[in-house]
Amino acid sequence: MNENSTSLYDVAIIGAGIAGMTAALYLLRNHQKVLLLENAGYGGQILEAPIVENYPGFAKVSGPELSEQIYQQLKSLGLSLTYDKIKHLEKTTTHFTLTGDQTYTAKSVILATGTTPRRLNLINESELIGHGISYCATCDGAFYQNQTVAVVGGGNSALLAASYLSHIAQKVFLIHRRNQFTAEKALVSQIKNSANIEILYNQEILACHANEDNHLDSLILKNQQVLPVSSLFVEIGRLSSLTEIFQNSNLRSLLLFDQSGFIITDDSCATNLAGLFAAGDCRSKNFRQLVTASSDGAIAANSAIEFLSQI
Numbered sequence: 001m002n003e004n005s006t007s008l009y010d011v012a013i014i015g016a017g018i019a020g021m022t023a024a025l026y027l028l029r030n031h032q033k034v035l036l037l038e039n040a041g042y043g044g045q046i047l048e049a050p051i052v053e054n055y056p057g058f059a060k061v062s063g064p065e066l067s068e069q070i071y072q073q074l075k076s077l078g079l080s081l082t083y084d085k086i087k088h089l090e091k092t093t094t095h096f097t098l099t100g101d102q103t104y105t106a107k108s109v110i111l112a113t114g115t116t117p118r119r120l121n122l123i124n125e126s127e128l129i130g131h132g133i134s135y136c137a138t139c140d141g142a143f144y145q146n147q148t149v150a151v152v153g154g155g156n157s158a159l160l161a162a163s164y165l166s167h168i169a170q171k172v173f174l175i176h177r178r179n180q181f182t183a184e185k186a187l188v189s190q191i192k193n194s195a196n197i198e199i200l201y202n203q204e205i206l207a208c209h210a211n212e213d214n215h216l217d218s219l220i221l222k223n224q225q226v227l228p229v230s231s232l233f234v235e236i237g238r239l240s241s242l243t244e245i246f247q248n249s250n251l252r253s254l255l256l257f258d259q260s261g262f263i264i265t266d267d268s269c270a271t272n273l274a275g276l277f278a279a280g281d282c283r284s285k286n287f288r289q290l291v292t293a294s295s296d297g298a299i300a301a302n303s304a305i306e307f308l309s310q311i
């Protein structure tokens with residue numbers, strides 16, 4: 001048993017993405033006893049982004065570089081990251097118990113577990129992320145100026161992505177496995193009237209082909225059509241990363257989740273359970289970006305500080 005698992009922390013943060021790291025920054029500067037838990041690599045999703053161009057203060061920075069800078073800032077404040085995947089969370093009358101490989105206790109908890117994009121589950125999908133395959137048109141669309149790109153999906157986010165990309169790319173293929181979209185009607189009409197969007201109904205992607213530089217160069221569709229594209233934006237939904245933590249937890253029935261499994265909070269990032277906060281992409285919200293994750297992290301930290309001052 002290590003020191004982390006025997007201490008009672010003021011705040012335990014689950015997830016060292018941008019939201020979790022920002023929360024840690026604010027808490028450490030407030031001299032709180034912080035436990036930052038991470039399952040994979042600090043930085044979270046943004047580690048998958050070769051270039052970020054919309055984080056204030058950085059004209060161009062890679063996701064890993066940005067993550068490293070924030071992490072170094074935390075280290076300079078004395079933080080040591082704990083690698084563990086939290087699988088279970090409970091609350092007693094006095095504290096929270098977090099269980100991963102070790103068990104941890106804390107007076108309050110910030111959930112900052114992010115989201116996982118739903119994937120197509122194609123054979124080389126993972127290795128082409130950042131090399132043509134993207135799950136975020138707002139983030140990566142600008143890299144495909146005047147090129148031919150594809151979007152797969154049929155809901156609002158897919159159509160919004162297609163619309164966004166139609167102003168950047170020369171041509172956008174919108175691939176949908178059904179013959180009707182589930183997106184809002186106004187958006188559907190807008191897409192149908194767009195000169196450079198070609199809709200491919202009743203189609204599915206069977207495979208992605210990469211060139212010798214290991215960059216996506218074409219898609220093979222169900223009807224064996226080969227579609228030459230520089231990029232594929234997968235917009236078939238996002239999965240909440242909170243499912244496992246609450247699967248067998250007594251807290252599950254007390255907390256509020258939206259239809260997609262994202263946790264509902266108020267404007268102060270507080271859930272409906274005292275002492276439990278949520279920040280970043282794991283929250284139920286409309287706009288999932290670095291700056292909104294960062295903002296949530298600061299707000300959740302501030303709310304946790306207020307909570308701690310009252311117990």
Ligand SMILES: Cc1cc2nc3c(=O)[nH]c(=O)nc-3n(C[C@H](O)[C@H](O)[C@H](O)COP(=O)(O)OP(=O)(O)OC[C@H]3O[C@@H](n4cnc5c(N)ncnc54)[C@H](O)[C@@H]3O)c2cc1C
Pocket residue numbers: 014015016017018019020037038039040041042043044045046048049051052053054055084085086087112113114115130134135136138139140241245279280281282288289290291293
């Ligand atoms: C390829 C790509 C490019 C992007 N580009 C941009 C961009 O240019 N600009 C922009 O603003 N946004 C961009 N985004 C979106 C942005 O990355 C996210 O909105 C933001 O990073 C969310 O941060 P987060 O901290 O809420 O979640 P995440 O980044 O998802 O971090 C959550 C962390 O929690 C950890 N975790 C999850 N469950 C557990 C658990 N049970 N126990 C312990 N740890 C756990 C995960 O390993 C992860 O590190 C991009 C996203 C992707 C995928």
